Amino acid sequence: MRIENPERMAELGARIAAELRAGDLVLLNGELGAGKTTLTRGIGAALGVRGAVTSPTFVLARTHPREGKAPLVHVDAYRLTSAMELDDLDIDFSSSIVIVEWGADLMEGIADEWLSVDIVRPHGGQKVSSGAVDENTDENTDAEPREVSIAAHGARWAHSPLLS
Ligand SMILES: Nc1ncnc2c1ncn2[C@@H]1O[C@H](COP(=O)(O)OP(=O)(O)O)[C@@H](O)[C@H]1O
Ligand SMILES: [Mg+2]
Numbered sequence: 001m002r003i004e005n006p007e008r009m010a011e012l013g014a015r016i017a018a019e020l021r022a023g024d025l026v027l028l029n030g031e032l033g034a035g036k037t038t039l040t041r042g043i044g045a046a047l048g049v050r051g052a053v054t055s056p057t058f059v060l061a062r063t064h065p066r067e068g069k070a071p072l073v074h075v076d077a078y079r080l081t082s083a084m085e086l087d088d089l090d091i092d093f094s095s096s097i098v099i100v101e102w103g104a105d106l107m108e109g110i111a112d113e114w115l116s117v118d119i120v121r122p123h124g125g126q127k128v129s130s131g132a133v134d135e136n137t138d139e140n141t142d143a144e145p146r147e148v149s150i151a152a153h154g155a156r157w158a159h160s161p162l163l164s
Helices: 006-017 036-047 083-088
Strands: 025-029 061-066 069-076 097-101 114-120 146-153
Touching (some): 006 036, 025 036, 036 061, 036 069, 036 097, 036 114
Parallel strands (some): 025 097, 025 114
């Protein structure tokens, strides 16, 4: 589906959030600046998490508690090189909602069911001048459409209304 701007991306996050419960895993794929963190922020807002959802690049994983509900664990696997390193984070998958940016190649053997969201910038990354894109950067704030596809892996998501 076509997502026109960051606000629409946040709305998609809200639609995804409505389907999420403890034990769920969502993998976000797409190049730097694609909108993975923007989508996660939308999910977090709709889940009503405590604390701002920002790019967790330098902390690898950040847990956002929720009053009386499963926390949102936001992982940035960009710097992880093996599934073992991901395992070392000791994430309590069964009692959390876990979102992993860049996790596509790491989840084999750690989980067997997830929703995967692929975000593509059809016009490439020309707006990103250098380095990481994060919430502290003023560049790359221009709205630009993204192409998003959602796929299921495992029975949990097989009949999800989110599938494109
Ligand atoms: N259609 C869109 N969807 C999502 N983000 C967009 C869109 N158009 C522009 N942007 C901007 O692109 C950037 C995406 O950054 P971010 O979400 O941190 O990407 P990633 O986590 O994939 O590296 C943000 O600055 C966001 O405002
Ligand atoms: Mg990110």
